Amino acid sequence: MIATLELLAQLPYEPHYFLNPVKLVAFMVVFAIWVVFAQWVDKDAVAVNTYRTLWSMLTLASGAAALLLGLFIPLFWVGFLLFFIINLVMMVVYILHRNGLVREEDRVFTPTHFRRLKEEGFSGKKKQKEVTERVRITDADRKVVTIPEEEEGREQYRLTQDLVFDALWRRATIVEVLPAKDVAKVSYQIDGETDQREGLVRQEADLLVHFLKQIAGLNMEERRKPQRGQIVAAIGENRHKIAVRTDGSTAGEKLTLRIFYNEETLKVPDLGFNPKQLEVAMALREVTPGMILLTAPSGHGLTTTIYSFTRTHDRFLQNVQTIEFEKEMEIDNVTQKVFSASGGTTFTEQLLKLVRSDPDIIVLPELRERESAAIAAQAAAQKQKVYVGLMAVDIFDALRKWMTLVGDKGLVAKSLLAVGNQRLVRILCDQCKQAYKPDAQMMRKLNLPADKALYRKPEPEYDKHGNEIACQACQGTGYVGRTAVFDWLTVDDGLREVLRRSTSMNDIQNYVLKKGEVGLQAQALQKVLVGVTSIQEVARAVRQGNGASPGPRPRPKPRGAGKPDKPSGRR
Numbered sequence: 001m002i003a004t005l006e007l008l009a010q011l012p013y014e015p016h017y018f019l020n021p022v023k024l025v026a027f028m029v030v031f032a033i034w035v036v037f038a039q040w041v042d043k044d045a046v047a048v049n050t051y052r053t054l055w056s057m058l059t060l061a062s063g064a065a066a067l068l069l070g071l072f073i074p075l076f077w078v079g080f081l082l083f084f085i086i087n088l089v090m091m092v093v094y095i096l097h098r099n100g101l102v103r104e105e106d107r108v109f110t111p112t113h114f115r116r117l118k119e120e121g122f123s124g125k126k127k128q129k130e131v132t133e134r135v136r137i138t139d140a141d142r143k144v145v146t147i148p149e150e151e152e153g154r155e156q157y158r159l160t161q162d163l164v165f166d167a168l169w170r171r172a173t174i175v176e177v178l179p180a181k182d183v184a185k186v187s188y189q190i191d192g193e194t195d196q197r198e199g200l201v202r203q204e205a206d207l208l209v210h211f212l213k214q215i216a217g218l219n220m221e222e223r224r225k226p227q228r229g230q231i232v233a234a235i236g237e238n239r240h241k242i243a244v245r246t247d248g249s250t251a252g253e254k255l256t257l258r259i260f261y262n263e264e265t266l267k268v269p270d271l272g273f274n275p276k277q278l279e280v281a282m283a284l285r286e287v288t289p290g291m292i293l294l295t296a297p298s299g300h301g302l303t304t305t306i307y308s309f310t311r312t313h314d315r316f317l318q319n320v321q322t323i324e325f326e327k328e329m330e331i332d333n334v335t336q337k338v339f340s341a342s343g344g345t346t347f348t349e350q351l352l353k354l355v356r357s358d359p360d361i362i363v364l365p366e367l368r369e370r371e372s373a374a375i376a377a378q379a380a381a382q383k384q385k386v387y388v389g390l391m392a393v394d395i396f397d398a399l400r401k402w403m404t405l406v407g408d409k410g411l412v413a414k415s416l417l418a419v420g421n422q423r424l425v426r427i428l429c430d431q432c433k434q435a436y437k438p439d440a441q442m443m444r445k446l447n448l449p450a451d452k453a454l455y456r457k458p459e460p461e462y463d464k465h466g467n468e469i470a471c472q473a474c475q476g477t478g479y480v481g482r483t484a485v486f487d488w489l490t491v492d493d494g495l496r497e498v499l500r501r502s503t504s505m506n507d508i509q510n511y512v513l514k515k516g517e518v519g520l521q522a523q524a525l526q527k528v529l530v531g532v533t534s535i536q537e538v539a540r541a542v543r544q545g546n547g548a549s550p551g552p553r554p555r556p557k558p559r560g561a562g563k564p565d566k567p568s569g570r571r
């Protein structure tokens with residue numbers, strides 16, 4: 001010990017080591033690397049979707065601490081070594097963390113990464129990456145979009161291909177690219193669930209939006225007002241219409257893609273009715289005049305159901321007309337009028353005009369004016385078949401709202417044929433759903449056979465690197481598509497009389513419940529018993545439909561999984 005101290009004492013004291021150019025350069029090099037690293041962490045943390053503030057603070061704090069040590073430890077090389085090591089450790093820790101969050105090909109400082117850097121060079125030559133057509137995209141003029149020749153166009157094309165292919169593979173129905181300051185957030189809606197995806201750096205997002213606007217035939221100069229266009233994307237035989245929408249926001253243009261799967265061909269038998277309900281609903285198709293009231297909470301597939309009922313009619317022989325606030329899909333051989341408040345007439349006036357023109361079937365997916373309800377009911381009492389869509393959490397809520405809107409019990413009783421209410425539940429993935437023995441007490445409580453095995457989504461599995469192994473059929477979500485659960489009330493003569501005489505909703509409710517034919521929960525549990533969906537999913541759908549928050553949801557992150565050639569397009 002003493003010997004060491006003596007040795008140290010013999011070392012020359014260097015108060016002005018910064019004047020030594022070698023030491024100064026060494027110090028500055030490490031400092032410069034740290035500055036570049038800190039800037040990269042700030043951006044990269046957003047791109048890989050981790051805690052940006054936390055990692056930036058850690059990088060800054062460790063860098064500052066290292067700098068102080070480096071400057072104030074009198075022995076230059078000891079201080080320098082500490083300065084170097086602390087920063088190095090910080091870099092290694094962050095890189096290990098971020099590499100754990102991304103796919104193999106996006107990891108940095110790996111052999112693959114170095115090989116790629118060697119091939120492409122450091123200076124942005126990666127734009128010459130191979131660009132291939134994975135999705136055949138057709139533009140607004142129905143021309144196939146080919147791979148552009150020049151570099152910027154190729155990059156735009158590649159970004160578009162990546163996004164559309166991934167969205168189709170994951171069966172996303174809505175894709176949103178929302179610009180923030182330096183980045184753009186990307187989110188999907190898959191089977192009604194929002195899934196935050198890896199973000200894009202702002203420059204890439206701008207290229208992507210530019211390209212999609214161009215091929216969707218939108219006005220390139222307009223960056224504020226909402227614009228709508230359409231493209232078609234196909235993988236093999238699976239063609240998907242994609243509605244492209246842009247809206248200005250303070251941070252830049254927001255892009256929304258709505259991808260259509262089979263919604264445009266669905267008819268009543270495809271929706272999820274049980275056999276008895278289906279028989280009744282199909283029989284009512286032939287009954288004219290009369291009204292069918294279709295209801296659901298927001299986000300539970302009401303529009304799809306109304307369109308499916310419309311499609312079930314013979315649109316060649318019958319004159320079918322709609323008035324809508326927003327035309328979500330085209331229906332062949334149906335006159336779809338889009339109501340616009342700027343047209344000078346009210347919705348009610350337009351509806352009156354429509355009724356006078358004497359169509360066979362009137363479809364009103366949404367009513368926003370009270371007066372129009374009475375007119376619709378009158379038409380349904382006298383001559384036409386009328387479908388009306390209404391937001392409601394159950395059959396009784398629907399009846400209550402409808403009777404208030406129409407304001408005439410007698411007219412409601414005379415015109416109403418049936419009321420439907422629905423919830424969407426996700427369908428368990430056939431490839432990975434797991435049978436399990438449910439808690440007997442819970443089963444008794446739900447009035448289900450106690451010894452019945454039920455199905456649920458499987459526990460996630462991991463490979464030896466700790467990455468989740470995603471099921472190829474459902475991309476790890478455990479569900480593929482959705483189906484509706486219906487509660488259905490047919491208005492018979494008995495109920496008609498009750499409706500007419502009722503003094504309160506209780507009268508109606510008592511009558512209906514005594515007959516024991518309704519109940520959304522019982523219908524949903526039937527789907528659980530046959531393994532179409534899970535108890536957990538039914539609970540979630542009911543909670544969500546009744547206005548409660550959907551609660552926390554584990555984020556599936558399938559990694560390292562090869563992609564199939566075709567995305568499965570199911571509703």
Ligand SMILES: [Zn+2]
Nearest residue numbers: 429432471474
């Ligand atoms: Zn699966």
